Structure formats: C-alpha cells, structure tokens
Amino acid sequence: MNSIKVRQLFDYDTWTYTYLLWCDQTKKCLLIDPVLEQVDRDLELIDKLGLKLEYILETHVHADHITGADTIRSKSKTKIVYGSRAGVNGADILLNDNEVLSFGNHTIKAIHTPGHTIGCTSYYINGFIFTGDTLFSLGCGKIFEGTYQEMFNSLSKLKSLPEDTKIYCGHEYTLQNSKFCIKHEPKNLNLQNKILRVNEKLKNNLPTIPSSLKDEIECNIFLRAKNVESFSKLRDLKDNF
Numbered sequence: 001m002n003s004i005k006v007r008q009l010f011d012y013d014t015w016t017y018t019y020l021l022w023c024d025q026t027k028k029c030l031l032i033d034p035v036l037e038q039v040d041r042d043l044e045l046i047d048k049l050g051l052k053l054e055y056i057l058e059t060h061v062h063a064d065h066i067t068g069a070d071t072i073r074s075k076s077k078t079k080i081v082y083g084s085r086a087g088v089n090g091a092d093i094l095l096n097d098n099e100v101l102s103f104g105n106h107t108i109k110a111i112h113t114p115g116h117t118i119g120c121t122s123y124y125i126n127g128f129i130f131t132g133d134t135l136f137s138l139g140c141g142k143i144f145e146g147t148y149q150e151m152f153n154s155l156s157k158l159k160s161l162p163e164d165t166k167i168y169c170g171h172e173y174t175l176q177n178s179k180f181c182i183k184h185e186p187k188n189l190n191l192q193n194k195i196l197r198v199n200e201k202l203k204n205n206l207p208t209i210p211s212s213l214k215d216e217i218e219c220n221i222f223l224r225a226k227n228v229e230s231f232s233k234l235r236d237l238k239d240n241f
Contacts, residue, residue, distance in 0.1 A: 004106060004126045006168065008207055009042060011035055014064050015172045017209065018042065019130060022051050023104025030055040030103060032123070032130050033170060034068030042068070043075060053078045054103065055093075059132025060120045061086055065170060083112055083121025095121065113158065115151025116141030122158065128210075129161060132170045137211040138194070139177035140222040142239065148232040152225070159213070159223055166210040174198050174208035180241050181221045184234070190218040 007020040018038060022029035029051040034042055046053055053076045056069045061082075069080050070090070079092035081101065086094070095101060097112035109124040113134040120141075123130045133141035134151075135158050143151050178195045185191055194215055198208050216223050225231035 002126050004104075004128065006128060006210075007045070008168070008209065009038065009045070010172065010207065011038055013037070016064050017168070017170055017172065017207075018068075019168055020045065021103075021125070021128075022049070023106060026104040027051050028054045028104040030057055030108075031068075031072065032057045032168075033059055033065040033132065034072055035064065036067035036071060039068045039071050039075075043072065055101070055108075056080045057108070057123050057130070058082045058086070058088075058091075059122065059130065059134075059170065060117045061088055062117070062133070065132065083110055083119050085112060085114070086117075086119030086121070088119075111157060113154035115143055115146040115148075115154045117145045120146075120154070124161065124165075127162070127164065128166050128168060129158065129213075130168045131158065134158070135167060135216070135220075135223075136169045136171065136177060137167065137174040137208055137216065138181050138191075138220050139173055139238070140220075140235070143235060148235065149228050151235070152228040152231045155223055155231075159217060161213055163212070163214040163217065165213040167213060167216060168210050172207060172209065174211070175202060177220075180238055181219060183241075184221055184237075185224075188219065190215075194219045 003024040009018040018034045019032040081093040082091040084094040084096045095110035100107040111122045113122045116133045
C-alpha cells in the first residue's frame with residue numbers, strides 16, 4: 001500500500017486544485033499550488049490531521065496557483081520549492097530537471113515540463129504525478145511562454161511514465177476537454193467510456209481527478225498526437241473551441 005496520502009482541495013471560484021500530500025509514516029506533509037483565499041482552510045486541515053508542513057511545491061508562476069505560498073511560509077516556516085527555470089525570486093529551493101528532494105521516507109522528482117510557461121515543473125512521487133497546467137485530464141495547457149515543440153516534448157516526457165501513474169492536474173476541466181476530444185475522435189470507444197465515467201462522477205459531485213496515464217494515452221487527443229505538427233494543429237483548434 002502506498003504510504004503517501006493525497007487530499008484534493010478544490011477552489012470553486014477558479015476550478016483550481018491545491019493538493020495536500022503526506023507521508024503516513026513520518027506525518028510530514030507538503031502543499032502543491034496553494035491559493036491565498038484558502039490558506040486558513042489548508043492550515044486548519046494540516047493541524048487537524050496532526051501533520052508537519054515541510055514544503056510548498058509550485059508547478060508554475062501563474063497567479064491562480066501561487067498566491068498562498070508566502071502567507072503560508074510566514075505562518076509555518078516551511079520552504080517554497082520551484083523548478084529552476086521558473087524565474088522567481090524568493091524560492092527557498094530550486095530543482096533542476098530530474099533532481100530529487102527527500103520527503104518523509106520518499107523522494108520527489110522534479111520533471112521540467114515547459115510549454116504553458118517556460119518554467120513549468122511537474123512533480124513525481126510514488127506513482128503520482130502533479131502536472132499543474134501542463135497535462136490535464138483529456139487536455140493540455142495553453143501555450144503562453146513556450147513553444148509547440150516544448151509542449152509536445154513535455155507531454156512526451158509525461159507519457160513515458162508507468163501507465164498506472166495517477167495524474168493530478170491543476171484544474172477541473174475534464175468535461176469541457178472531453179467535448180473537444182470526442183469531436184475529433186468520435187469512434188474512440190475508450191474515450192466514450194471515459195466520458196460516461198466522467199459524467200457519472202460529476203453527477204455525484206465527485207472530482208474527475210485523478211486520472212491515470214493509461215486513460216490519457218487511450219483518450220487524450222493531445223497525448224495521441226504522433227508529431228509536433230499534428231499536435232500544433234490540435235492546440236490551435238482547442239484555443240478557438
């Protein structure tokens with residue numbers, strides 16, 4: 001059994017996920033992408049669970065993911081972690097691509113995944129990958145700072161992880177993303193079945209996240225693109241969908 005536990009913390013105003021992870025053996029924990037409006041919620045939950053906050057991991061620099069970090073650090077004396085190419089001041093730890101950080105009895109591996117921003121970083125730990133706005137369930141992030149080639153390469157990196165990897169992304173966009181995927185692959189039976197499961201979850205007020213890498217390889221049209229040319233066309237079409 002995986003001794004790393006994950007709690008999904010959702011902000012309904014921005015459809016954004018913050019994640020609380022903890023090592024069940026050491027009770028050390030971390031937050032990923034906390035937002036200012038939910039700082040009290042997050043810290044109260046950590047206290048209720050009897051955990052010790054060790055790190056805040058930031059996937060990228062956009063405001064809907066980073067506003068809570070400084071406030072939490074000032075209250076808890078934790079350390080803020082970014083990827084080394086994020087271009088930020090005030091980070092306590094900067095991780096290079098494939099660099100690891102100890103966490104309880106485990107390690108966190110930083111995977112540089114530029115495209116949405118130049119410094120986007122995903123974090124892999126014990127079969128879980130936290131992708132921020134790089135890879136969504138049935139989608140991928142818009143390209144703001146990077147290039148199509150960079151985003152295609154980043155998705156290829158994530159695609160190479162074990163198929164049973166659980167994907168925790170930055171937003172609850174799965175239903176809207178599914179409409180684009182099914183438009184372009186209407187005969188994809190795996191996708192049809194995933195959409196049924198997605199609708200059932202939402203009907204019962206459940207998150208569609210996490211997804212699995214196997215699901216995404218079978219159903220996510222961006223991961224199914226064979227080359228950067230076809231990926232680029234799909235990304236442009238999605239921008240105007």
